[in-house]
Amino acid sequence: MAQKIPTEATMEKIVSLCRRRGFIFPSSDIYGGLSSCWDYGPLGVELKNNIKQAWWRAVVQQRGDMVGLDTSILMHPQVWTASGHLEGFSDPLVECKSCHLRWRSTDLEADNCPACGGELTEPRQFNLMFRTSMGPVEDEASTVYLRPETAQGIFVNFQNVLDTTRKKLPFGIAQIGKSFRNEITTGNFIFRSREFEQMEIEYFVKPGTDEHWFNYWLDERLNWYLELGIKRQHLRRRQHTKGELAHYARSCYDIEYRFPMGWSELEGIANRGDFDLRQHAKFSGKSLEYFDDETKEHYVPYIIEPSAGADRSTLAFLVDAYDEEQDKDEVRVVLRLHPALAPFKAAVLPLSRRPALVEVAQQIYADLRQCWMVGYDDAQSIGRRYRRQDEIGTPFCITVDFQSLEDNQVTIRERDSMNQIRVPISELKTILAAKLSGEDLATQPLWTTKG
Numbered sequence: 409m410a411q412k413i414p415t416e417a418t419m420e421k422i423v424s425l426c427r428r429r430g431f432i433f434p435s436s437d438i439y440g441g442l443s444s445c446w447d448y449g450p451l452g453v454e455l456k457n458n459i460k461q462a463w464w465r466a467v468v469q470q471r472g473d474m475v476g477l478d479t480s481i482l483m484h485p486q487v488w489t490a491s492g493h494l495e496g497f498s499d500p501l502v503e504c505k506s507c508h509l510r511w512r513s514t515d516l517e518a519d520n521c522p523a524c525g526g527e528l529t530e531p532r533q534f535n536l537m538f539r540t541s542m543g544p545v546e547d548e549a550s551t552v553y554l555r556p557e558t559a560q561g562i563f564v565n566f567q568n569v570l571d572t573t574r575k576k577l578p579f580g581i582a583q584i585g586k587s588f589r590n591e592i593t594t595g596n597f598i599f600r601s602r603e604f605e606q607m608e609i610e611y612f613v614k615p616g617t618d619e620h621w622f623n624y625w626l627d628e629r630l631n632w633y634l635e636l637g638i639k640r641q642h643l644r645r646r647q648h649t650k651g652e653l654a655h656y657a658r659s660c661y662d663i664e665y666r667f668p669m670g671w672s673e674l675e676g677i678a679n680r681g682d683f684d685l686r687q688h689a690k691f692s693g694k695s696l697e698y699f700d701d702e703t704k705e706h707y708v709p710y711i712i713e714p715s716a717g718a719d720r721s722t723l724a725f726l727v728d729a730y731d732e733e734q735d736k737d738e739v740r741v742v743l744r745l746h747p748a749l750a751p752f753k754a755a756v757l758p759l760s761r762r763p764a765l766v767e768v769a770q771q772i773y774a775d776l777r778q779c780w781m782v783g784y785d786d787a788q789s790i791g792r793r794y795r796r797q798d799e800i801g802t803p804f805c806i807t808v809d810f811q812s813l814e815d816n817q818v819t820i821r822e823r824d825s826m827n828q829i830r831v832p833i834s835e836l837k838t839i840l841a842a843k844l845s846g847e848d849l850a851t852q853p854l855w856t857t858k859g
């Protein structure tokens with residue numbers, strides 16, 4: 409019987425697991441990596457896609473008041489003047505007069521350079537947007553920016569969405585996409601990088617109802633993390649002080665997660681008021697007012713914005729799922745990922761490489777692949793293979809043994825409890841589907857529990 413041992417998912421353990429098992433690699437690894445950019449490997453891309461899909465399902469598919477968008481990363485340069493990013497999206501930068509390293513002054517605890525103790529310059533504002541040029545001529549007129557948030561693509565499409573969907577307030581628009589920030593200080597693995605993915609909702613409401621919807625989304629978003637398995641004690645809400653508020657926000661709460669380096673922002677929920685629509689109306693000259701059929705009023709909607717990071721969520725789900733337990737003389741590393749997020753839903757393991765077993769195992773593998781991402785492993789002992797699947801969070805292992813050739817049954821071994829049940833191959837898909845959706849089949853009479 410496995411014994412729980414007190415474990416801390418340190419960042420070193422997470423980074424090492426991610427690299428070793430193909431979740432996340434440094435970008436341009438063979439060239440020594442590129443600071444604060446990351447590549448998602450075969451398992452990482454599955455995990456991150458599953459997180460994005462779970463988000464989309466919860467905030468678009470399962471709701472009647474939301475639609476999706478996928479807007480371009482490069483936008484008209486006026487967007488960033490109107491949004492205030494050109495003027496105000498900056499951090500206070502200080503430089504060490506000795507070693508010339510640069511720091512965000514708000515990250516520093518002392519007055520001197522953390523690297524060499526040297527004297528620091530006075531802070532100056534450093535704009536975080538990446539600039540590039542559009543077209544063959546590089547001049548001021550061709551300057552465009554890589555978007556620092558996906559939100560602006562939603563605001564500038566507000567009228568397009570209204571015209572084509574005929575949605576009534578309150579309603580929201582969701583988008584998942586890349587954003588870029590030339591962060592002064594990065595680090596903590598994928599927590600803060602210069603290229604990252606956001607999952608943003610802009611929810612348009614009638615002014616005066618914004619408080620209600622703000623609280624509603626704060627609860628909704630917190631519950632989303634809980635439903636996908638994040639432990640309650642690892643999440644909290646924190647209200648922004650006046651000094652912290654972004655230039656567009658009337659109020660803001662962070663949902664914070666207890667990351668290995670301490671409590672830090674996982675998602676921000678902001679009340680952006682009518683700032684963005686008013687600014688875009690002013691700069692574009694197009695009215696972005698809403699006509700309320702019921703009250704016959706024209707007004708500019710207020711916007712509630714739950715803005716999450718796909719990479720930060722990936723890190724939080726990895727950290728929260730990481731577990732170690734003593735199993736006989738070994739430490740079993742288990743990623744207790746929610747089945748909806750696990751990269752592989754199952755792995756097929758023939759007990760040996762004997763052709764008769766491989767044939768059955770391959771047939772099962774091909775069949776299950778039609779429904780889910782499924783792994784296959786026939787290298788080394790079955791115990792080692794279970795450990796490998798535990799470590800990447802595969803909820804179920806399906807073992808094909810010699811008895812399977814006689815009785816057309818296989819063993820399903822569960823990641824968390826390590827319990828095993830024997831099931832007919834003909835029922836495997838149905839049983840797996842039920843198990844993946846959370847049904848406890850050990851209590852059902854059709855199958856026998858082995859251990």
Ligand code: GAP
Pocket residue numbers: 556557558559589591598599600601602603604605606608673674675676713715716717718719720721
């Ligand atoms: N549209 C609002 C907005 O962008 P934000 O608090 O700056 O608000 C929202 O960003 C979320 O995007 C954060 O909670 C975080 O999850 C993610 N995020 C922001 N900057 C990031 C970075 N440099 N690296 C990774 N994720 C980041």
